[in-house]
Amino acid sequence: MDEIVALAKRRGFIFQSSEIYGGIGGFFDYGPLGAVLKRNVKDAWWRENVELRDDVVAFDSSIVMHPRTWEASGHVAAFHDKLVDCRNCKHRFRADHLPSLEKCPDCGMTGTLTEPRNFNLMMKTAIGPMEDTSAQAYLRPETAQGIFVNFKNIYQSARKKPPFGIAQIGKSFRNEITPGNFTFRVREFEQAELEFFVPQDGRDLEWFNQWVTARKKWYSDYGVRPDRLRFYELTPEERPFYAKAGIDVEYLFPWGWGELESIAHRGTYDLDRHIEYSGKDLQFFDEATKQKYTPILIESSAGMDRTTLTMLIDAYERETIVDGEKTTERTVLRFHPKIAPVQAGVFPLARNKPELVERAQSIERGLRAHCRTQYDEGNVGQLYRRQDEIGTPFCLMIDYDTLGDATVTVRERDSMKQDRVGQDALEGYLRERL
Numbered sequence: 001m002d003e004i005v006a007l008a009k010r011r012g013f014i015f016q017s018s019e020i021y022g023g024i025g026g027f028f029d030y031g032p033l034g035a036v037l038k039r040n041v042k043d044a045w046w047r048e049n050v051e052l053r054d055d056v057v058a059f060d061s062s063i064v065m066h067p068r069t070w071e072a073s074g075h076v077a078a079f080h081d082k083l084v085d086c087r088n089c090k091h092r093f094r095a096d097h098l099p100s101l102e103k104c105p106d107c108g109m110t111g112t113l114t115e116p117r118n119f120n121l122m123m124k125t126a127i128g129p130m131e132d133t134s135a136q137a138y139l140r141p142e143t144a145q146g147i148f149v150n151f152k153n154i155y156q157s158a159r160k161k162p163p164f165g166i167a168q169i170g171k172s173f174r175n176e177i178t179p180g181n182f183t184f185r186v187r188e189f190e191q192a193e194l195e196f197f198v199p200q201d202g203r204d205l206e207w208f209n210q211w212v213t214a215r216k217k218w219y220s221d222y223g224v225r226p227d228r229l230r231f232y233e234l235t236p237e238e239r240p241f242y243a244k245a246g247i248d249v250e251y252l253f254p255w256g257w258g259e260l261e262s263i264a265h266r267g268t269y270d271l272d273r274h275i276e277y278s279g280k281d282l283q284f285f286d287e288a289t290k291q292k293y294t295p296i297l298i299e300s301s302a303g304m305d306r307t308t309l310t311m312l313i314d315a316y317e318r319e320t321i322v323d324g325e326k327t328t329e330r331t332v333l334r335f336h337p338k339i340a341p342v343q344a345g346v347f348p349l350a351r352n353k354p355e356l357v358e359r360a361q362s363i364e365r366g367l368r369a370h371c372r373t374q375y376d377e378g379n380v381g382q383l384y385r386r387q388d389e390i391g392t393p394f395c396l397m398i399d400y401d402t403l404g405d406a407t408v409t410v411r412e413r414d415s416m417k418q419d420r421v422g423q424d425a426l427e428g429y430l431r432e433r434l
Helices: 002-009 032-051 067-073 146-151 153-158 206-223 269-278 302-317 352-366 380-390 400-405 423-433
Strands: 014-016 028-031 054-057 082-086 092-095 117-120 123-126 136-139 163-175 188-198 231-232 245-253 256-267 284-286 290-291 297-304 316-323 326-333 344-348 373-375 394-398 407-412 418-422
Touching: 002 014, 002 245, 002 302, 002 316, 014 082, 032 054, 032 188, 032 206, 032 302, 054 245, 067 136, 067 146, 067 269, 082 163, 146 153, 146 163, 146 188, 146 269, 153 163, 188 206, 188 302, 206 231, 206 256, 206 297, 245 302, 256 269, 256 302, 269 297, 297 302, 302 316, 326 380, 344 380, 352 373, 352 394, 352 400, 352 423, 380 394, 394 423, 400 407, 407 423, 418 423
Parallel strands: 054 163, 344 373, 344 394
Antiparallel strands: 014 028, 082 092, 082 117, 123 136, 163 188, 188 297, 231 245, 245 256, 256 297, 284 290, 316 326, 394 407, 407 418
């Protein structure tokens, strides 16, 4: 994990937020490559769950909502972790992360931990010029509630009827007691949530299983190693009282299994709560049957920062290359071509030869509209290693033969095999393989 964190900083994937001031726990910035990687992961989720379906519509709710929203959702009363402090070293811990409440894991002293107490994870803010209790609000701890309170607005304006879904990707905030494991547990993060509303016709578990299958296929399509991924079925004791079924999608991180996504059958609980607290009618009226009912909810909620981290870790590999009697090592990120920040690196054989530089730059500009490209120059071996480290599937070398016969050396990341491809055929060659 230390190697991956170091690579992430060195190559411009992820930086500690406010690093020059010592950083701030639980907040991270995405660098030039990381911003593109995360965008690609979000786009992959969005395309599969929204653009390629005719039964899901898009939505984008505000981060700050009416405080009553969070009373109805249960976050004000129940969104807590158990907090303990060490009286000796003054360090703070989540009680459920400690092997024992008898001994401090940091200073080793026994009998110094306080009794566990509730700590609400929502971040508070103030609306208006006066910071008094009447102006108190919260930064949303999840994106789903914006969908629930707008359910009637959405289905009426989109002219949809159950079964149909509402999807959004957006920022959420949780005041984690002990953020850690790089970007896995943070205080500011992005969620991709899909709320799928189904009729009360007895097919709700069938729809739940369909979404579990769809999410399995998505992770498989983007190359996540199956031996590092599991779909853990929650027991009745592990599920909320209103949930009929639940699956946690978990990945085997270097520190152990961690949750990426939750797929849940939430019944009618969420809409019922907002109907109760707001006094507004959020039920669906079926014009065909003239019946009114509260739809059953199937929810898929995935963390995009965790998923991006998963793609980074899953792609990471240290490889030993044997060439005759010579042995070398390389670090490579084997990203799926669709999410790789750079899909084609283009560089000249010699950076001090204007004719090669000009041709390489011209080819790179011509490919920009068709794939994500990057122009670079320098020592050939170092260029290949740099592109391997950032996960670029293909490298295009422009050499002296290019000037004569208009062919380019194309080197594939994983096999390191090379092809000579005509300059005019590059677009089709890359499109087919990407």
